[in-house]
Amino acid sequence: MHACPNDCILYRKEYEDSTNCPTCDISRWKEGKNSILKEGVPAKVVWYFPPIPRFKRMFQSHETAKSLTWHAARKSIDGQMSHPADFPSWKLLDDKWPEFGNEPRNLRLALSFDGFNPHSSLSSRYSCWPVILVTYNLPPWLCMKRKFMMLTLLISGPKQPGNDIDVCLEPLIDDLKSLWVLIRGVYDAHNGEYFTLRAALMWTINDFPAYGNLSGCVVKGYKACPICGDDTPSHRLKNGHKICYIGHRKWLPINHPYRRQRAAFNGKPEYGIPPEPLTGEEVLHMVENGDRVCWKKKSIFFDLEYWKSLPVRHALDVMHIEKNICDSIIGTLLEIPGKNKDGIAARLDLLNMGVKTDLQPQYGERRTRLPPGPWNLSRAEKREVCNSLFFLWYEGP
Structure with a gap:
């Protein structure tokens, strides 16, 4: 198109x-x-690959059609979240729309969206954006296989669509609306019969900037927390030239000792309580009534009838949360050049905030010295950390 x-x-x-x-x-x-x-x-050009014909072909395979009802036939239910069928969003669809939940062949989907450089050149600014659908009816050892990850949109560059991604998503949303109503005449090869197919999108999975593009939430600046909103505790670092968010202790239990520790954090105790996340109905009411301090637009996903009722509409991917943060922590502990977050700017910002003033830089005639902080490791401790990391990498998960 x-x-x-x-x-x-x-x-x-x-x-x-x-x-x-x-x-x-x-x-x-x-x-x-x-x-x-x-x-x-x-x-x-935006390339669109309609998912409905491919969903029909999935049911024409005897083996795949059987796997698509695995979630209803599984026997090992141990109270743990081992599959999306254990999530509240799945159960909400079953309870609020029983005609949808009573048919185990109805599909539950997730959408993923991110950009990549197709030219494999770090110096190129060309950005191509694929949109992928994942089918959660399949067992966990199949639903994330490349064979079942369905490319539905390919948005050509060279610039990323940004907040205008909704325009490119229009044909996919139209098909999702049709799938929610019903698609007649789908042949089930496993049961040897025709049935009426329906499907629902449960959530999206992205990194934080793409989350802002899809949901319409502000993800930069002083109000960047989608949970805290207007009450986001933010502070701009004078030397680091970044905004930090320092109110994370309010999510701890009310009697947690970290809440009373002043010197270890920002020099103040924490007595706040965590805010309640906004429901879909509340978000929709805010964006429709012009209350857009923390919202840039009304997301196109609200055109789906069930979207405002879902408890979780957007999820952040594991890599950007666990891997990147782990890299920063290890880089700081081991003082890896280029990965170490502890530098002169960070120490000066601590001094400006009145936190850990004994760690301020010591200026000499030839170079500036940073006093060792409680996070600095000795050479023997660094060697032990490296050996442990190598062991974890060698043995695998």
Whole structure:
């Protein structure tokens, strides 16, 4: 599908025969040398791969059709969250829409969205954005296999769509609406019968910036916490030139000793209580009534009938939470060049905040010395940490 270079519209439906964008008036066609338009050559393309025909083909395989009802036939239910079928979102769909939950062949989906550089060159600024659907009806050893990860959209570059991703998602949302109503005449090869297929999108999985693009939540600046909102405890570092968020202790139990420790944190005790996350109905009410201090737009996912009722609508992927934070902690403990977060700027910021003033830099004639902090390890301790990490990597999980 042809798209506006500024991501204003897709040239479909009422705009199918248009040659200029009705919003920004930019031509649909690519501009060549001497500003000559190459008529017939689109300036930007969005590739859409409809998921409904592929869902039908999944049920035409006897083995795959049987696996798609694994969640209803499994016997090992031990009270642990080992599959999305154990999650509240899954059970909510069953309870609120029993006609949907009573058919185990109805599909539960997740959507993932991120950018990558197709040219394998770190110096290139070209960014291509795929949108992938995952089917959770399958057992855990199959649902994340490449065979069942369904590419539905491929948004060409060179620029990322950003907050205008909703325009590119329009055809997928239309198909998800159809899947929620019903798709007739789907053949189940395992049971040898035709049935009516329905599907629901349970949540999206992204990194934090992509989460902001899809949900419409502000993820930068002083109000970047999607849970705290207007009450986000933020502080701009004068030397580090970044914004830090220092109110994390309020999520600890009310009698936790860390709440009373002053010197180890920001010099103040913590008596606050954690805020309650906003429900989908509350978010929808805020964005529709113009209360957009912490929201940039109304997400296109609210066009789905069930979206506002889901307790979890967006999830953050594991890599950016666990791996990157672990890299920063290990880089600081082992003082790895380029990975160490403890430097002169960090010590000066601690001094400006009145925290750990005994660790301020000591300026000499030839170089600046940083007094060792409680997180600094000796050479023997660093060797022990490296040996432990090597052992974990060698043995595997």
